[in-house]
Amino acid sequence: MQNGETSIKKALEKKAAYGPDIDLNKYKVIRDQKVIDKLEDAPKDIKERMESVGITSSKETERDGSIMFIDNKVSHCSNKAPEGVEIMPVKKAMEKYEWLKDYSWKLVSPDKDKYTAKTYEEDADGTFVRVKAGYHVKHPIQACMMLGTEKGMQTLHNIFIIEEGAHAEMISGCTTGSHADDGVHIGVSEIYVKEGAYFSYSMIHNWGPKTSVRPRTGIQMDKNSRLINNYVILNPVATVQSAPAAWLNGEGASCQFNTICLAHPGADIDSGGTIFLNAPGTGAEIVSRSITKGGRMMARGRLVGNAPGVKAHLECKSIVLEDGGQTLAVPELETSFADVDMTHEAAVGKIARDQIEYLMSRGLTEDQAVGMIIRGFLVGGIKGLPQELTDEINDAIEKSDLGH
Amino acid sequence: MHMLEIKDLHVEAGGREILKGLDLTVEEGETIALFGPNGSGKSTLMAAIMGYAYCKVTRGSIFFEGEDITHLPVDERAKMGVGMMMQRPPNVVGVKLGDLIKTIAKDDEEILRQADEFRMDRHLDRDLNVGFSGGEIKRSEILQLTAQNPKLVLLDEPESGVDLESIELIGEKIHDLLYNTELCSRGMSKVNRCVSALVITHTGQILDYIGADKAYIINDGRIRCSGRPTDLLKEIREKGYKECISCRMVKLP
DSSP: OTTTHHHHHHHTTOOOSSSOOOOGGGOEEOOOOOOOSSGGGSOHHHHHHHHTTTOOSTTGGGOSEEEEEETTEEEEEEESOTTTEEEEEHHHHHHHOGGGGGGTTSSSOTTSSHHHHHHHHTTOOOEEEEEOTTOBOSSOEEEEEEEOSTTEEEEEEEEEEEOTTOEEEEEEEEEEOTTOOSEEEEEEEEEEEOTTOEEEEEEEEEOOTTEEEEEEEEEEEOTTOEEEEEEEEOSOOSEEEEOOEEEEOSTTOEEEEEEEEEEOTTOEEEEOOEEEEOSTTOEEEEEEEEEESSSEEEEEEEEEEOSTTEEEEEEEEEEEOSBTBEEEEEEEEEESOSSEEEEEEEEEEOOOHHHHHHHHTTTOOHHHHHHHHHHHHHHTTOTTOOHHHHHHHHHHHHHTTOOO | OOSEEEEEEEEEETTEEEEEEEEEEEOTTOEEEEEOOTTSSHHHHHHHHHTOTTSEEEEEEEEETTEEOTTOOHHHHHHHTEEEEOSSOOOEEEEEHHHHHHHHOTTHHHHHHHTTTTTOGGGTTSEETTTOOHHHHHHHHHHHHHHHOOSEEEEEOTTTTOOHHHHHHHHHHHHHHHTOHHHHTTTSOTTSOOSEEEEEOSSOTTHHHHOOSEEEEEETTEEEEEEOHHHHHHHHHHHHHHHHHHHSOOOOO
16 A cells, blocks of 8 residues: 555546446445344344345354444444454454554555445445454354445455464355345455464355445465355346455465356356465365356456465366356466476366256156256365355255256 | 057167167066167167157157157156166266155155165265266166166166176165065065066176066167077077077067
8 A cells, every 4th residue: 555545546446357347436335224233133124135145143142253234334243252252343443453454455455446445445344353363163153244225335344363273164144135236245355364273254145136246355374274265146146256365375274265156147247266375385276166047157266376385276167057148267377386286177068968867867857957966066076165055055046946 | 558668669869770660568577688789779778768868769659558658758757667777877966876865765764774785875975976886886776766666677787897796786686676565565466576677788697686587689779589588698698699680580579
């Protein structure tokens, strides 16, 4: 941020490198929203939307911490494991901890594009999670980001710090309220995984068919840390453009990006990710499984080997269910070291007829067979998917009427 | 009423006519062995009975228990009672054997309990056929068929790619499948088979376990000769298919 505020002001007009451009002037940031003291008391329509993205309300006890944003307002925050977890709005955390400024806007640059610049300019609040050194979170932490107003724009800035030797699982559920559809969600997330720490972070999306989504994520990983990032979009959406970046700066760090997407008709999903393997012995894997059912699906992935002895694999697999859908896999591998093991695998095609008929010959209808193969394609072979997430995915596939 | 009746069946696959007017009937409880050189149309016949899309019926018809199934989809045939053991079934990544069994079996708990008898208990959590050995594929197929409970089973080289120890297990399990007690108890004596079978075999080994009532030699898309399985096998071993086919007139039982 050496250039300071002028470059950020300029960046407010800067289009992103990928994805359709959004005219942010059409949308307004809503700061005033309802407060929900207890999630179980949330209105029924909000509850339903929360639950569709893995955010529980009635069984809140199964979550070690919960936070919820409706538009730009913190609507709820509760903590069941204060001994090891801190969860609060970022702004409050910034007031509480002087040192937090060293973590803010360090992994995502405010002048990256108009979406980060807007979030910066809004001085957006967001979720702060800190898991203290050595603490193992028993139940997942949950964060719900809900776009609550038609023509609304949600800008959030999150900071997660998983300290030395800590273990944590977190679920972010992103969704629209029942009265909102046309809207923009921008979420800037900065994630720090310290030495020996483990972080499993799953994002489940259930937006409206007119919602545009622009997450901006940066991840820093120290020695022997491990991160699994799951990104799941199975419901209709207008446009998504996401390209998290991870810097594996400590020896032995390992990072895995899993993306599971279903592009409905009219959807434009551009999902990528870059992992920089900056230290010896680091490992990375980018796995993308997508299905287009008439929508457009871009699966990008880039692995950069900046140190000897790194191991990295990239896998983009896509099924085109119907003509008219478009899919493009762009795998990139880059290094200037001889001693690296970096591979990629990309496959695009339809579901093999012989597999469908094989299952049908056991008495499954064609729809059942296609559904079973798609479920297997999307979640099978991906390591580290939490069971709860797999169940959510199966449920969403069941509802999305994929057989035809 | 015949279990299966095939009349003047012509089938195209891969742009070529493979079956050229094949006639065949299978009675309830009857096991028929099919011999014939590679490429003669044996597997295509089974695939056509099951209804796989790559086999295009251009003429003739297939009746199952008196009903014309020539143009029925695969799953409807399966539900009527046709079951197939493929020689090389496809890999289905992400679909676990145990999950498929749960979907198809009427009493899935019972079948899953039996999985260890098939030596497949440790495969229930594995993706269907992915990395399975020859014997594992066959045992998985029979386990699935057992769950499916068919009236007619199509067995495409059940002993191919299988070690000797596995052949015994596979033979016994197919035997159990054919002497299906649930179907047999419908008024029939338990010693009689009541599940019908077509079995393709090159070695005849499987017949030591399941027996066969009749055998046919298929060549160039038609049935060329018939006889007792042991006689035909002996003749093929001694003289080869060519001799056997040329010296016999087409004579259907």
